[in-house]
Amino acid sequence: MHIFENTDGYSRVSLAQFPTPLQRLDRLSEHLRHEIWMKRDDLTGFAGGGNKVRKLEFLMAEALKQKATAVITVGALQSNHARQTAAAAARLGLACTLVLAEAVAGRTDAYANGGNLTLDRLVGAVIKRVPAGEDVNTAVNQAITDLEAQGHKVYVVPLGGSNIIGALGYAVAGREIEDQARAVGLINPTIITGSGSAGTQAGLILGTDMPVLGISVAANESDLKLKISQIVNEGSELAQFPNADKKEINVDDRFVGAGYGQPSEEMKEAVELVARLEGIFLDPVYSGKAMAGLIHRVQSGECSGPIIFLHTGGMPALFAYDDVF
Numbered sequence: 441m442h443i444f445e446n447t448d449g450y451s452r453v454s455l456a457q458f459p460t461p462l463q464r465l466d467r468l469s470e471h472l473r474h475e476i477w478m479k480r481d482d483l484t485g486f487a488g489g490g491n492k493v494r495k496l497e498f499l500m501a502e503a504l505k506q507k508a509t510a511v512i513t514v515g516a517l518q519s520n521h522a523r524q525t526a527a528a529a530a531r532l533g534l535a536c537t538l539v540l541a542e543a544v545a546g547r548t549d550a551y552a553n554g555g556n557l558t559l560d561r562l563v564g565a566v567i568k569r570v571p572a573g574e575d576v577n578t579a580v581n582q583a584i585t586d587l588e589a590q591g592h593k594v595y596v597v598p599l600g601g602s603n604i605i606g607a608l609g610y611a612v613a614g615r616e617i618e619d620q621a622r623a624v625g626l627i628n629p630t631i632i633t634g635s636g637s638a639g640t641q642a643g644l645i646l647g648t649d650m651p652v653l654g655i656s657v658a659a660n661e662s663d664l665k666l667k668i669s670q671i672v673n674e675g676s677e678l679a680q681f682p683n684a685d686k687k688e689i690n691v692d693d694r695f696v697g698a699g700y701g702q703p704s705e706e707m708k709e710a711v712e713l714v715a716r717l718e719g720i721f722l723d724p725v726y727s728g729k730a731m732a733g734l735i736h737r738v739q740s741g742e743c744s745g746p747i748i749f750l751h752t753g754g755m756p757a758l759f760a761y762d763d764v765f
């Protein structure tokens with residue numbers, strides 16, 4: 441696998457297909473009477489698509505540089521990040537253990553065994569489930585010990601791939617969006633994205649001067665802003681992102697609903713609307729709630745100028761929400 445060296449000593453492996461398309465959503469724009477574009481990072485072209493592969497191109501290069509033979513990562517049972525990490529490990533010939541928290545209460549058997557978990561099993565990941573209330577870090581440490589006992593050198597990919605290394609993938613994406621928006625003549629667009637572990641939004645803030653609004657899928661506004669600012673501040677110490685720490689961080693936490701991974705009525709309506717107007721599948725945990733936020737903000741007059749909605753992927757999780765759709 442070819443590792444690209446770039447500035448600042450960060451390396452990158454090639455896993456995805458870039459650039460992803462930037463498309464005008466004609467029927468949704470007409471329906472909402474507002475100009476809506478979509479950046480199709482559901483079409484990153486690797487292992488079911490989604491945003492995490494952009495981060496993994498940098499994180500996995502770091503794992504290879506450290507001569508890792510196995511990776512571990514963490515997430516909820518239906519983690520898209522876990523699925524993409526497991527697939528990237530398979531592609532690079534590394535072993536992979538997923539430590540998955542049973543953190544979303546009241547879901548169906550499809551949630552507990554289907555959706556992303558089917559794909560995790562297909563790519564050969566070892567899956568360790570952490571029952572609700574038990575400590576994830578303890579389970580991660582146990583998994584490290586087990587792999588080391590088998591002679592592996594282990595690299596731990598953080599939750600959501602969200603540290604400065606992973607966020608570089610979205611700094612690159614920010615520049616990609618800026619180039620595409622310029623090419624189609626968009627004036628003062630705002631990027632809207634679902635925001636969970638913060639690396640996607642932080643990376644976009646590093647990579648572009650366009651305003652970026654994160655719709656939280658879990659944390660309250662101040663907790664999420666703190667997570668984003670920690671990564672942005674780290675980035676601002678790199679030569680390529682001077683003064684990034686001075687940039688504004690915008691978060692809307694009104695669309696979390698009953699909690700991370702818990703379906704909401706607005707999410708369901710947003711996912712159905714985009715499917716029926718555009719033939720595009722959002723996901724129930726992230727992009728569906730982000731789209732619910734976009735719709736609410738447009739309808740209540742909170743948006744000016746064209747919107748670029750970042751479709752972050754997650755379609756396999758739809759199959760885990762068979763009680764909702």
Ligand SMILES: *Cc1c(COP(=O)(O)O)cnc(C)c1O
Pocket residue numbers: 490491519520521600602634635636637638639640641723726727752753754
């Ligand atoms: C992880 C994920 C996000 C959120 O990205 P973060 O970098 O964790 O904020 C959004 N959408 C989907 C589908 C995801 O899997």
